[in-house]
Amino acid sequence: MNKKVTGKNLEREAPRSPRIRVGGYAILGRTIDKCRALVAGNIWEYHFDCPVDNMLFGFKGVKGDDFKAQIEQGASDQEMVEWLHRNGEEKTQEEIKRWGDEVIATRPHDDPERRDWFAEKVKPLGLDPAKTTLFEWLEVDDKACHAKAA
Structure with missing residues (x-):
């Protein structure tokens, strides 16, 4: 990959709502937006690898630094979904949905x-x-x- 990472300028627009599911995962779109903004240098007042991001990382058993390494290589949203499926604890679609419903509530x-x-x-x-x-x-x-x- 090794692409130049671009993302939202979080000073101008908010990251995605944590309710928006990407690949079935709540929080993931927001986490991707914040990580891309961090790598691109425009995260503003937001924080990557924060307690909300760690709800996702903890559920899957992955580390923020490993997630960030994928974003630094230019991973797309779909590539991040695939990376989550391959890494950490294996989860069924039912488990992912149930977890998402719980964190949203x-x-x-x-x-x-x-x-x-x-x-x-x-x-x-x-x-x-x-x-x-x-x-x-x-x-x-x-x-x-x-x-x-x-």
């Missing part, structure tokens, strides 16, 4: 260790921490950050 408010942190993040955006999923917060936060930057 994750409510940090339900976790006593994350409840206060989450409330601090969502309340300034006008969201109810008890009713807001992690991914809903990320989507609203993306919009708010880009509205401020515009």
Whole structure:
């Protein structure tokens, strides 16, 4: 491959919603967008290999550095799906779907260790921490950050 890596300029537009499934995997499109932006030098305030990315990496049993190495070689979305299928723990399509459904429904408010942190993040955006999923917060936060930057 060895292509010049280009991606979204995350200062101008948000990465994909973590709800958007790529190859059946929730989070994957967002993780790819952030990693490409990191490699291309325009990740802005986003972070690759963050706790959300690590939900995916942990599910599959892969490392962020190994994922990034594929992106650095110019891997497409489909090539990253194929790489995930070949690496880490083998997962059936049913397991991938079930995991995706679970992470999409994750409510940090339900976790006593994350409840206060989450409330601090969502309340300034006008969201109810008890009713807001992690991914809903990320989507609203993306919009708010880009509205401020515009």
